[in-house]
């Protein structure tokens with residue numbers, strides 16, 4: 001039973017929300033303050049990000065199960081709901097629970113960060129509501145993921161919201177004026193692109209099945225070869241942005257840390273490019289891409305800590 005729920009939660013995939021929100025908070029600490037209050041706010045932000053990803057994972061499986069989109073030829077991991085170990089009703093109830101928890105932790109984080117400034121409070125509540133709706137309607141109802149808009153949603157929420165949103169909330173909690181900086185913009189775009197790459201690799205794996213099921217993801221629309229080129233282009237743009245963020249706002253020598261941090265994702269991208277026609281190889285590459293994203297974020301967190309203690 002526990003094993004089924006862990007597979008449904010997709011524990012390893014949560015590395016993405018976790019490391020993206022941690023990096024966003026690290027930027028907030030860098031430009032704001034490190035104290036018990038900001039650390040508690042950051043913990044709530046990270047928990048909210050993880051809960052929102054759990055919600056999107058549940059909703060994805062619920063929507064796919066309702067549409068019978070995950071057929072017997074699926075190359076991705078077998079989900080508990082596909083084999084009936086978890087019923088659709090239990091999954092629906094769990095989605096309600098996770099939404100409630102995310103709303104609770106999210107609202108507390110927002111109030112801690114911006115106090116009772118109603119206008120800013122409204123902006124962040126809007127962002128939270130948008131995130132909940134985006135997570136649910138990816139494959140349910142509107143099912144925008146079936147029309148190729150999943151990449152855009154992932155870019156917005158895993159990139160812009162997780163980095164800029166978290167950074168602004170920590171600055172708010174630091175009571176040092178909510179602001180944005182060139183490195184946070186560039187990193188938000190780079191991290192958003194990395195998250196899109198993880199989704200795109202899974203969609204490359206599923207091109208044949210998705211085309212049969214009418215799921216028009218970007219990968220299904222582009223086909224195998226162009227999808228691999230698109231993945232490479234995404235990597236190049238994100239790597240350049242990550243370097244630019246470091247070179248313009250931090251120490252030049254710290255770019256070396258970023259180079260090393262970007263290598264695992266490069267290796268994964270190149271392997272997908274080489275083995276693009278072998279869906280099984282592409283499938284196995286998703287977890288390495290996830291790890292690559294987390295390592296990039298970790299290397300940036302190290303740069304920010306170094307800069308904070310040594311140079312700032």
Ligand SMILES: CC(C)=CCC/C(C)=C/CC/C(C)=C/CC/C(C)=C/CC/C(C)=C/CC/C(C)=C/CC/C(C)=C/CC/C(C)=C/COP(=O)(O)OP(=O)(O)O
Pocket residue numbers: 017020021045046048049050052053056057060076077102103104106107109110124125127128129130131132134135138150153154157158161162165166169199202203206
């Ligand atoms: C009243 C109310 C609801 C208030 C809301 C309160 C609230 C939640 C406030 C939050 C405000 C805060 C704290 C904001 C700070 C910034 C934060 C934390 C932002 C969160 C960003 C974040 C990590 C979001 C992740 C979840 C979201 C929203 C995802 C949307 C994008 C999306 C649909 C991704 C799909 C991911 C999935 C499931 C991919 C599966 O791919 P697929 O290939 O199909 O999988 P398979 O392997 O099955 O084939």
